[in-house]
Amino acid sequence: MTEEKNIAKVYDPKLFEKKWYSFWEDNRLFHAEAEEDKTPFSIVIPPPNVTGQLHMGHAMDNTLQDILIRWRRMQGYNTLWMPGCDHAGIATQAKVEESLRKEGISRYDLGREKFLERVWAWKEKFGNRIMSQLRSLGSSCDWERQRFTMDEGCSRAVREVFVSLYEKGLIYRGTRITNWCPHCNTAISDIEVDHKTEQGHLWHIRYPLAEGGGYIEIATTRPETMLGDTGVAVHPEDERYRDVVGKMVVLPIVGRKIPVFADEYVDREFGTGAVKVTPAHDPNDYDMGERHNLEQIKVIGNDGTMTDEAGKYASMDRYECRKKIVEELKSLGVLSSIEEHEHSVGHCSRCNSTIEPLVSEQWFVKMDTLAKPAIEAVRDGRIQFVPERFSKIYINWLENIRDWCISRQLWWGHRIPAWYCDDCGETIVSRDDIDTCPKCGGKHIRQDEDVLDTWFSSGLWPFATMGWPDDTRELRHFYPTSVLVTGYDIIFFWVVRMVVMGLEFGKDIPFRHVFIHGLVRDDQGRKMSKSLGNGIDPVEVIDKYGADTLRFMLVTGNTPGNDLRFYWNRVESARNFANKLWNASRFMMMNLEGFDGSFVPCGDDFTLEDRWILSRYAKTVEGVTENLEKFELGEAARAIYEFIWSELCDWYIELVKPRLYAKDGGDASRMTAQYVLAYVLEHTLRLLHPFMPFITEELWQHLPHEGISIMAAEWPSGEANRIDEDAERCMTAIMDTIKAIRNMRAEVGAQPGKKSEAAISLSDETLRDVFASHEIYFKNLADVEPMTIMNDGDEHPRNALTAVSGGVTSYLPLKGLIDVEKESARLKKELENIENEIKRTTAKLNNENFTAKAPAAVVEKEKAKKEEAEAKRGTLIARMEQLKAMA
């Protein structure tokens, strides 16, 4: 026949995935224009790091987004998926510095300008890698609009936001205690610090009173910081220390006199109840220092070594210093004891170094006023988290937010638009670069050396990518975006900042839904990580199994907000599904001969199986659409899987074969079968397309269709009139009976394919007619021939196995081969089950509370169950007696 017949026997994604992606892109099927008469649906991609490469988390995140995007696009929405990547300040700079290190130089050897040239070159080299990997996954992003967080537009947006917040007094510069990473050599924000429990020590040290003898004993986990102590705190109501409050103590080693004071912060139960206070190196001490006007003495420098303030310990490493200090305290006789002590220590979330809290001059965003509208937007439901539970985490965090340290001592990033005049000391924050002091006209002006936290620009992503601060058509049409899809691990980093910035500058929420997913873990449930080496490269999976397989694997069994384990056998399962669909379609194509595309069957042409599959298909459409609306993508995928495999393939195709194989092609029965099969298959491919875009396109192109791509086909809807409960009832009875007969045949080891006769007794007259007219089902699917439909008075066949399901009793005569004992035992077991069922239903129905309070439909259902069970019991008992007589 046609070339279709030569379609590969086995699903091989390599043969068509690249081809279709280019086809889509060449035909600009991903592109969206802001057209005001259309309903928009938009998503901005969580921008991956510019020098990163696709990992499993990206693969899942983008699969979920692409499913939503493709589905809404088919539904007719004006659909935009905005792609792009993030400059990722620290991460990228660290990578380039690492490559410099291999050349034996540091960024300081190059200088800022040359170094940045290297980073931009690096960005050019690797920047497109992840974007092409996203393409291989099938992501239908509008690549014509691709953005970068440091492109011209984003840079302008960053400046505008910074200056505007500064002018509103919401950005300020101050000398405060911040988290300092000695390795990355920069300040970092609170959420970039991971607290880990570590085994340490609690050193008890005696600080002698300056006058009158005696001492106060303090406990510390960080003895080296004592060099910077400027006070000792106790609780105001602590009797033990009532007399020492207000007195001075002499700091050992240093000899400095420092005050003992009272502060509510101190926990009387902990340690000795007396705390050494180092305002320059501990956040709580810093706060106490502010309250009590204590001096800040910075003894640990930015590089993690001791400063000149540390006297003889200057330039010593902080941990080496700790050892030496302890030794010296011991020799001075003021170290009274050392306890084992478990405590939590902050680590840099990037490099895992121990964080050093220290005082430095940084830029901050004042968060309290900005946080309020962001909380309100979620509280009042303008923004909805999916699943809902994450809104609580979000709100709770925002309610306790502290100011955000936004300056980073890096070179790669948005440089802070602040200038300092050396002539008059003025600080100028400006949208444009300046070289003259607007106040004194001086030329000795220098820009702030620092750059902004990466998340500062990411926070503007939803509106900066739409052209803000200009009032663009994109902004008006696609903003607020419809949904944000991301992992729960960056709610604080990113989601919160976008909402804050969106409300403040985008003048609206940035998105209506936040669809949160979990992490992809390895087969042991561990986080995939570089250090463990347990990561699985999605590109490798795509190479081996195809993008559709990977996507389907990532979405099936995926529940919103929950983690997903990666199993190769789940990959194989998804691949097998693709192969199943492939072959079902191939079957269809092999049987299209003589099919006239213009043929439309009329009501009478549809057979029972046609009506049944169309009904099942209609219900599938409803289920899939509903689940997608609820972001239950895994459930939606499962529903399609089940329909295709368990209904379309297992039953419909098998039932319809005789009609397709019929010699006299061109008759209505055969053409109707072709029509229904083509219809259901083509529409099911549409349902599946958002999940498996490539295979569905490839197959769709082989089938009779309209339009250039399945991408542009309409999402199925309005199928409710095809729901046919009567057909479903009949088919269910038939399928149950076929299964029962297969079961009996397997039980006695009947040779597959060898026909055996069967007798069927039905209480329902309608069903009796249906069964009688569909003997061929039983012949082809249960190897029954001939089949007798028994009349009411007929005696049960004697040497026969019996199966009862619903109101149908099937007998499988065995002509003397029956093992009476075995069969009796089997029936006895079945009888036990049915007795239990009767007992259960009877008890339920005798319970007046039940019959009175349960809904009538439930009671009726229960009654029917009981009657059916009783009928079945009657049949079973009759059979058992018959068997007894034979023995």
Next chain:
RNA sequence: GCGCUGUUAGCUCAGUUGGUUAGAGUAUCACCUUGACAUGGUGGGGGUCGCAGAUUCGAUUUCUGCACAGCGCACCA
């Protein structure tokens, strides 16, 4: 310390307003290469839904407590 999530078949997980004898994938056992597919088909075995209470006619589902596992936040110097 506060909070969240999970606990369902050997394994991994679904189970959407409380209502048949609780499902799937995978693994396992038996049989079958039949003219879409062995990446397949047919059939079987396998679960007192973590424990204890409460509400209800009825709880895997709602509530409370507990246990175990995991996570987040805060943090004791």
